[in-house]
Amino acid sequence: MLSSKFIHAFTRQIYHTNLITSATFNVIKKHNSTHTKNDLVLVDVNDKTGFSIVTLNRPPVNSLNLELLSAFSSVLDDLHKNNSRGMILTSSSSTVFSAGLDINELYKPDMDRVRKFWTSLQDCWIKLYGSSFPTAAAINGHAPAGGCLFAMCCEYRVMLPKYTIGLNETQLGIVAPTWFMATMKNTIPLRQAELALTLGKMFKTDDALKLGLIDEIAENKEDAIHKCEIFLKKYQKIPQTARALTKQSYRKNDIMELENNREADLQLFFLAISDPRVQSSLGKYVAFLKLKSRMKPILEAVKFLKGIFKSKKKKN
């Protein structure tokens, strides 16, 4: 057995960034309760398993704005402090896991706010990707860009059929930050990651499974959560410290790279979003999304009418 002294020394040595603040693992405080962080993130602790279901709850599409990221960051802190047994990340939407970063934070940004926004995103990534507790994502809807990033930070992904997932940044005329790329490289084979990133490819559930971007397909959200629980339960027999340090050692280089260059990463982000071509792309994208949303009732009516015509043709 490793002595606690050794664990402390090892932890300090590789995690001077405070990824693990204490190697003393307390027994989780079990309670059957739902916590909220401004209602933007819901936390439901399962009394029996000790697993927390963390639900992103910012309708309509869980786009990640400053408030949602701050709430999520604080939830991750709480789970760490309470020595969580495991986290399942999901969404309250019935069709979208997360639409990624809120484009309104990037388009014509207020510089003070956007600094806090990007710093919060960095915080969330460092805490989620490097969490000491095991994590799984129940992807119950589309997961583009930042949505895919958070899912990939988890160690296991279960997704519902007929949705899409991927890092689509190049399609929007923006470059995924290196830590987004690193997370994808940690998930799928290198060559496939390069192709997916350069094409900005969104994968349908079936293709994501073939690629290894997700691990399982579930029938519905309940099934997805159940499958995530089965995954997390596998760790119940594995000593916590050994598991956590192994995971963090595996991901350490990616995390250190950002930890040591946070300000440079922020400046690079400022530079990118200050580029008039990037702003122009984002402006067009915001307009496209709004138009698409307004066209929805018309498109649905056309679909409905097509269905009627088809069934009449069949009868004739």
Ligand SMILES: CCCCC/C=C\C/C=C\CC/C=C/CC(=O)SCCNC(=O)CCNC(=O)[C@H](O)C(C)(C)COP(=O)(O)OP(=O)(O)OC[C@H]1O[C@@H](n2cnc3c(N)ncnc32)[C@H](O)[C@@H]1OP(=O)(O)O
């Ligand atoms: C190597 C060195 C590199 C250095 C680089 C450094 C920095 C680089 C700079 C920046 C990097 C920034 C990284 C960004 C990553 C991102 O996450 S960008 C976000 C990308 N997200 C998307 O492309 C998803 C867009 N949304 C959709 O595709 C669809 O909405 C959906 C998710 C598939 C859901 O479809 P659905 O039909 O259900 O909903 P609607 O499309 O009708 O949308 C409803 C409503 O929501 C609004 N909305 C949708 N997505 C967003 C969003 N991401 N942000 C804000 N708002 C969004 C949409 O406009 C509708 O609103 P309404 O019109 O008011 O109804």
